[in-house]
Amino acid sequence: MKKRFIGVGFLAAVGLMMALGGAGMSIAEDKVISRSEQWAEKYPHQYKSWKKTSENDEISDMIKKKPQLAILWAGYGFAKDYNAPRGHFYALQSNINSLRTGAPVGPATGPMPTACWSCKSTDVPRIVAEQSELEYFTGKWAKYGNEMVNPIGCANCHDSETGDPAISSAYLVRGLEAAGLKSTNIDGEDMRTLGCAQCHSEYYFKATEWTDKDGNKKVAKVVTFPWDNGLSAEDMETYYDDIGFKDWTHKISKAPMLKAQHPGYEIFQSGIHAKSGVTCADCHMPLIKEGDETYSSHHLVSPLDDMENICLDCHDQDVEELRAVVERKFERKEQLMEIAMNSLAKAHLEAGKAWEAGASEAEMEEILTDIRHAQWRWDYAIASHGSYFHAPEETLRLLALANETAQEARLKLVKVLAKHGAADFVAPDFSTKEKAQALAGVDLEKLVAEKLEFKATLLEEWTASAIEKGKLDPDARKGMSNKTSYSK
């Protein structure tokens, strides 16, 4: 296997220009240039390629494609709205448009905490630098509505003063420390994976009491990587079990659920590309030649869109042969994923029926733990981009385990159902988004109406305020589409 460490030269010898304080972090000079267009003059090619992420604006409604999702996430925001990822340019818009972030009416209203802006905007490191990390993590999402106006961009991965690659998220550094991984002297080569790991990782919001400089006691919801035991699904499952953490109580089964975010960095580590020394940037940020200049693409798309330039840099097979290999990997994942989702959905619905039929807490306890673990393993396996390619074997193993655990829950459930006179119960049809959301108790019409009201009112105020304060250049949004899963 040839190894290629592209572009390391111009990234190397970059120091991490951050001082990580106990109460948060501060980037040198506390100055973050959050408007990416202000980087364009100095880095025109990189900026232009980053801007191309705006072309990836299509909404792919995953709940429509996989209606089981609404059952799996019943009682949690994801059951309302969940779309395939779009370009970085749309990270912020997707967050604002999502029915998950609801329809706040003022700075103190929810439903989400401020932490939900993390990984959506270059204004996050700016606010952290201006106000402290713990202040940023305190309060409701709407608190920063008029501050978070620029999507993921330059300042998320580069030092605003030097332009060098730099980590802007202290929680990644804390996660690496907890995992016993390299957390200091992070250099340009490290950044080729860790830059991405800042966001493409698993996290939860850890309630953290703190006192601000005026002596006010506050509780921050701090993005925390559950890496103390390691990066595998089992390691994190143990972490969450040990601290008794749950993201929510399932609306149908009442199971204490975990929601995997997108443990892409973690699962990638178990795959052969990572083990061969390949970094995220090697495949997702290929070098582009334009005239006399060579630069690293910031378009960040699937390498399948440019296999000649990316895959063939290491592999010498025919592109179509390689594509067929990747497609087969995808098919295998889809097959096991579909099976696991169906088993999980039925387990939730059968558990719901068991409660209805009079099952006791004692009868249900082990079953609900099974459901929690099964869904976590499924979610860890597929929640990140391209796990089927980054770590195909780990993905298949976890999907198999997820299904096994869900089926074990169902085997126990049949016995409980039989005991309570409901042996013949068959889970209702969840084969469309409408049917599944109805079972999950999602009132889509109401959610959409509220969201549209929010967009027509408070969101307009936020945007106007940001423009007025010079936080947002309206020209930066020229030609930006505004698609949602609920657009007419």
Add this chain to the structure above:
Amino acid sequence: MKKRFIGVGFLAAVGLMMALGGAGMSIAEDKVISRSEQWAEKYPHQYKSWKKTSENDEISDMIKKKPQLAILWAGYGFAKDYNAPRGHFYALQSNINSLRTGAPVGPATGPMPTACWSCKSTDVPRIVAEQSELEYFTGKWAKYGNEMVNPIGCANCHDSETGDPAISSAYLVRGLEAAGLKSTNIDGEDMRTLGCAQCHSEYYFKATEWTDKDGNKKVAKVVTFPWDNGLSAEDMETYYDDIGFKDWTHKISKAPMLKAQHPGYEIFQSGIHAKSGVTCADCHMPLIKEGDETYSSHHLVSPLDDMENICLDCHDQDVEELRAVVERKFERKEQLMEIAMNSLAKAHLEAGKAWEAGASEAEMEEILTDIRHAQWRWDYAIASHGSYFHAPEETLRLLALANETAQEARLKLVKVLAKHGAADFVAPDFSTKEKAQALAGVDLEKLVAEKLEFKATLLEEWTASAIEKGKLDPDARKGMSNKTSYSK
């Protein structure tokens, strides 16, 4: 990925020296040199390396290691005795010593057909050349007891006249034809995989009526590769379902079962090594330098025993890193295999209980089909050598499917059991070989006593006869151990 097609030069341009007739096949001049020691003078290095396969003589009792196997194969020979493979040198001895081949008392007694000698001895192509393929496939195993005296060796993969690599098994050629794969002009490069595919493949014994040259109507049990629909587990499952074939009826569950043999060639095709043009011989028959001479090793062991010489010919990682990658693949397979075997064993035992409790054929039909399919997928996934390495993703996919299908059977079974008043049935303990074989109705003591009697009598006669007729050189067995799973 560097590609290496080692040793193709000296193998290339080899014609297939066989005329495949309708009633079988005949090798040129109908002369097969079945005693491998007779090749030693011309091919001293190759012979010496082949002879080293005699060092791999340890018995690893798989039923002891994985007691579930006795349940899975209840009613079939494999439940009696099943050991990990040993060197080619012991292929014949393992077959004779196995409790599966029973204790015949004369040339017409069973339990196995003549086909069971296939892939055990160089005397098979000799007998086929002397008597015709259909005659060879007619009758009981004991018919050829005094003919089959030399283990897998030179004549299985080489033309006795020219020494060139050549297919000796017509059934492989018919299989390739049925699958639409290359079946003519098989050259030296093809042989680097197809030589192995002669035996390391899936097959069944197809009952075939024929008339011998004296006009006698006979029924041959012909080794047949079920490849008409393709090489995947699903392709073969469909093939067997379409012709209503079963290897046996399960003793406990009554399911119409399939036994996968060792579809190593088939599953290897789905893996990345095959897709990258790597052949079996590239990794299992590395070139050895001795003084001025270079030859292809015929020792045929795991490449893990010589990674420096084998893996590093294409890969440039550290050997220990590569070994860790392979070990992780093994662990993943073991994990899913264990889960699938437990589900399958429970499914059989629960089905047995359902019959006992009064379940009807109609209630059981779908369940038994599930069990048949589940076990086939498990068996296809793991029955061949090193599938976890040759095709890790396909192996994991199939183990996941096997388990899912077994668990679906079990979910149906709980309902049937509940209907017949046995909702609380829990499958009995099968955690040791003794317990599992007892459940499977294996009378090991009786089988061993019969086998020892056979070895002390008829087998001695066979050996003496073969020596007398010049078919066996007793010196060829000097220093040969005689280990079995039932040795004291």
